[in-house]
Amino acid sequence: DWALKGPVAFSVAIDPKEPEHVIATTVGQGVFRSEDGGRTFEQGGDGVFSPVVFSSVISPTERTNDGGVVYVGTMPSMMFRSEDGGRTFRHLAEFDKLECLKEAAFPPVPASHMIHMIAASFHTEGTVLAGIELGGVVKSTDSGETWELTDGGPDCHQLLFHPQAEGRVYESDGNGYFESHDDGETWQRPWDGFPADLTYFYDMAVDPGDPGLQMISVGRNQYQAHGINPYFYKKGVHQGAFSRTSLLSNTFSSLYRRRDGQPWEEMLEGLPDPNGSAQGRFATALNDDKGTIYYSTIPGDVYRTTDGGDSWEFIEIKWPADAAERTVHVARAVKE
DSSP: OGGGGOOEEEEEEEOSSOTTOEEEEEETTEEEEESSTTSSOEEOOBTOOOSBEEEEEEEEEEEETTEEEEEEEESSSOEEEESSTTSBOEEOGGGGGOGGGGTOOBTTBTTOOEEEEEEEOSSSTTOEEEEEETTEEEEESSTTSSOEEOSSOSBEEEEEEOSSSTTOEEEEETTEEEEESSTTSSOBOOOTTOOTTOOEEEEEEEOTTOTTEEEEEEESSHHHHHTOOHHHHHHTOOTTTTSGGGOOTTOBOEEEEEETTOOOEEEOTTSOOSBTOOOOEEEOOTTSOTTOEEEEOTTSOEEEESSTTSOOEEEOOOOOTTOOOOOOSOOOOOOO
16 A cells, blocks of 8 residues: 555666666556657556566666667566567566565565666676665676576665776665675675764765765664654655655754765765755766766755765756655756
8 A cells, every 4th residue: 555655756767878768667657658858758667567666777788779678676576678668578587586585575564575776787788786675686697587696785775887887886775885896796885984873875876977986875764864754664654754844853864975985974065954854866967077966855955066076056946836745756867
């Protein structure tokens, strides 16, 4: 019941080589596709037999006449693949046989679990990673036909390959930041710079022009970081939990940056006060200038840095008049 109170758009995938091709997935109404850069959408996803679709990616290396091959992940955790631009999908049944799924569980809905994130390599055709919440990071090297568990984090919130650095992968996990230099075969967990009381990690960005610059949102726990009342979280009732009016009085989240392997450092200049701020969403554009990263907050405010986080500027967004609750579940940027 929790998952079907939508529809809520939970992922947006843009084809890195043909950005007019866009896939959007929803919690409640499946998959939608666009061929005009997201200006208009039509229903897709034939063959995806769960309407609760949390994640998507369009491969930069696996190509067809309809653009990149599309992967989407659902709740419960199942993987689907499309070779016709998201119109029809094939169930990748070997994914269902992963041993880690037997112990996987999503805390607000403990009877289930989901594929929270999917990432496809920019350099190695057929290499795909998926983050199961809670269940771990799994990897395929044969276009999703077979999968194996890696030693990435167990509570994956974000997965990113880097377009310029072959083998480089980044994961934001509920338990910290993880990174890999071998397409996710092995992972490290750089921790230096984080205060001991910040233990919950959510969204992340990597400068597309600089593999050595990462940003991540952090909080003390999932309740304060998201501004969720623990009662509703435990009951699995998320509808409205992220709204401006329901934020907890002790909501707290902040942004941290890491450069060239140095310790993490907090970013404050030009950003909202961490006290009272819930964790928002990052966005980058592959063809944007080096150092340009966007951050959208739960109240619907958008900030941009063009110097890798040294300073941030507020960007005025004209929201629709009926957008009373401006909850941003996903953000993507495209430089036209």
